[in-house]
Amino acid sequence: MLIDLTELFPYEEKTKEYQVSYDLELADGYEVTKSDSLVLTVTHHKNHMLDISGAGEISVLIPCGRCLEPVESIVPFSVDMHIDANAKTDEDGDDIFFIEGSELDVNDLLIDEIRMNMPMKVLCKEDCRGICFRCGANLNHGSCSCEVEEAPTRMGAALQKAFADAMNKK
Numbered sequence: 001m002l003i004d005l006t007e008l009f010p011y012e013e014k015t016k017e018y019q020v021s022y023d024l025e026l027a028d029g030y031e032v033t034k035s036d037s038l039v040l041t042v043t044h045h046k047n048h049m050l051d052i053s054g055a056g057e058i059s060v061l062i063p064c065g066r067c068l069e070p071v072e073s074i075v076p077f078s079v080d081m082h083i084d085a086n087a088k089t090d091e092d093g094d095d096i097f098f099i100e101g102s103e104l105d106v107n108d109l110l111i112d113e114i115r116m117n118m119p120m121k122v123l124c125k126e127d128c129r130g131i132c133f134r135c136g137a138n139l140n141h142g143s144c145s146c147e148v149e150e151a152p153t154r155m156g157a158a159l160q161k162a163f164a165d166a167m168n169k170k
């Protein structure tokens with residue numbers, strides 16, 4: 001969604017609230033399931049100096065850090081910036097790519113904020129058993145056949161113990 005700022009620029013110290021919607025593609029495997037509209041407050045001080053603020057939350061499917069099953073996660077975010085819409089960069093030297101001329105692109109404005117707030121790691125549950133490193137099976141759904149191969153080792157240990165016991169009896 002685009003906000004047309006031409007209605008603000010002629011006036012100094014003018015504030016307007018915009019009910020905005022957005023539609024983001026974050027990354028492969030990170031499907032957005034819910035992105036409610038939010039209110040963005042834009043104040044034009046003068047000479048295209050703007051304050052932009054607002055807050056919202058987005059629901060995203062994020063792969064579990066252990067088993068890779070998608071986990072629906074709510075990512076809150078907020079925007080609170082003070083920029084010169086005529087400049088190419090903000091105070092931190094970051095590109096202002098979300099304003100072109102007098103149009104503010106809400107998707108471009110929000111995507112960085114949302115990416116920054118994405119959790120580094122989510123788990124489908126605290127005790128997620130993850131996936132088998134050998135066969136890739138999701139161990140939350142039951143054991144894979146790889147574990148059976150460990151049986152001979154346990155049997156071997158039992159045999160060793162029996163042998164040791166037998167030796168001790170002598």
Ligand SMILES: [Zn+2]
Pocket residue numbers: 064065066067068069123124125128129130
């Ligand atoms: Zn998991």
Ligand SMILES: [Zn+2]
Pocket residue numbers: 132133134135136137144145146147
């Ligand atoms: Zn396995």
